[in-house]
Amino acid sequence: MDLENKTLKELFDLVDKIGKNRYHKLTEKNFDNYQQYENWRYVDGNSAFGTTQESKDWVKDHSDSHCPICDTRYHQDNGRTIDHKLPRAKYPWLSMEFKNLWVICWDCNTEKAEMDWYEYERYIFKRYPQSYNALRAFRPIQLLQRKAL
Numbered sequence: 001m002d003l004e005n006k007t008l009k010e011l012f013d014l015v016d017k018i019g020k021n022r023y024h025k026l027t028e029k030n031f032d033n034y035q036q037y038e039n040w041r042y043v044d045g046n047s048a049f050g051t052t053q054e055s056k057d058w059v060k061d062h063s064d065s066h067c068p069i070c071d072t073r074y075h076q077d078n079g080r081t082i083d084h085k086l087p088r089a090k091y092p093w094l095s096m097e098f099k100n101l102w103v104i105c106w107d108c109n110t111e112k113a114e115m116d117w118y119e120y121e122r123y124i125f126k127r128y129p130q131s132y133n134a135l136r137a138f139r140p141i142q143l144l145q146r147k148a149l
């Protein structure tokens with residue numbers, strides 16, 4: 001299969017098809033793991049809810065002082081969040097894939113919501129063209145190619 005010559009949309013459709021097949025094979029144990037991982041993601045949340053030093057360290061290692069999209073410095077009211085590049089609503093089988101995670105600010109995360117990656121690129125291109133190149137650098141193309149193989 002020649003993945004290099006596929007458009008982003010074609011690649012997404014392909015991955016989506018493969019993913020749906022995998023999703024139907026998930027077991028109860030997968031969901032237990034998912035719950036643990038979901039708690040792990042709450043970096044700035046309630047520590048009783050599962051925030052660990054490990055998750056804090058991961059965020060520290062995967063972010064700098066500014067949000068990569070809006071270039072705003074993280075601060076108390078607009079802190080770091082861990083977002084799924086490909087939304088969980090559409091790609092539940094990528095929920096626990098670390099390569100699908102990135103750190104962006106709360107505001108950007110809220111704005112991105114459940115947009116698919118290619119929708120989000122289009123949205124940023126139209127609305128914040130100055131941020132588009134920064135966003136493209138985070139395109140989860142390797143993740144998609146690997147999953148599609």
Ligand SMILES: [Zn+2]
Nearest residue numbers: 067070105108
């Ligand atoms: Zn931001």
